[in-house]
Amino acid sequence: MTFMQPKVRLGSKTMTQEQLQEHKRHNSKRYNLSVRDKYDKDYTKFYQSKEWRKTRSIVLTKHMHMCKQCIADGLAVNRSKRLIVHHVIELKDDWEKRLDVNNLEVLCGVCHNKLHKRKY
Numbered sequence: 001m002t003f004m005q006p007k008v009r010l011g012s013k014t015m016t017q018e019q020l021q022e023h024k025r026h027n028s029k030r031y032n033l034s035v036r037d038k039y040d041k042d043y044t045k046f047y048q049s050k051e052w053r054k055t056r057s058i059v060l061t062k063h064m065h066m067c068k069q070c071i072a073d074g075l076a077v078n079r080s081k082r083l084i085v086h087h088v089i090e091l092k093d094d095w096e097k098r099l100d101v102n103n104l105e106v107l108c109g110v111c112h113n114k115l116h117k118r119k120y
């Protein structure tokens with residue numbers, strides 16, 4: 001006995017269920033890509049926003065412009081180092097915490113790099 005797969009019409013094309021599934025997978029991949037693209041743009045916009053600049057400077061002042069990790073490691077604080085206000089819970093994990101000072105810490109570029117390398 002031969003099982004005939006029912007065909008599905010999609011626009012001008014007629015597809016089998018299999019082809020339709022493949023088509024959907026393909027489309028959702030493209031969809032995810034555009035979503036990620038949108039997030040990247042949101043992040044860039046966020047880092048350029050007035051709110052972020054304000055929050056960033058509050059956090060820097062709160063921590064006296066010192067890298068948390070360098071202090072923890074007992075290293076001399078080099079104030080000339082580039083400082084980064086780092087999200088403990090990252091933007092992609094919790095967008096709501098993006099301006100939460102309790103979720104922000106000051107790190108120098110070196111420690112920040114190390115931290116992210118360790119994580120990924």
Ligand SMILES: [Zn+2]
Nearest residue numbers: 067070108111
């Ligand atoms: Zn540091």
Ligand SMILES: [Zn+2]
Nearest residue numbers: 086087112116
């Ligand atoms: Zn970071």
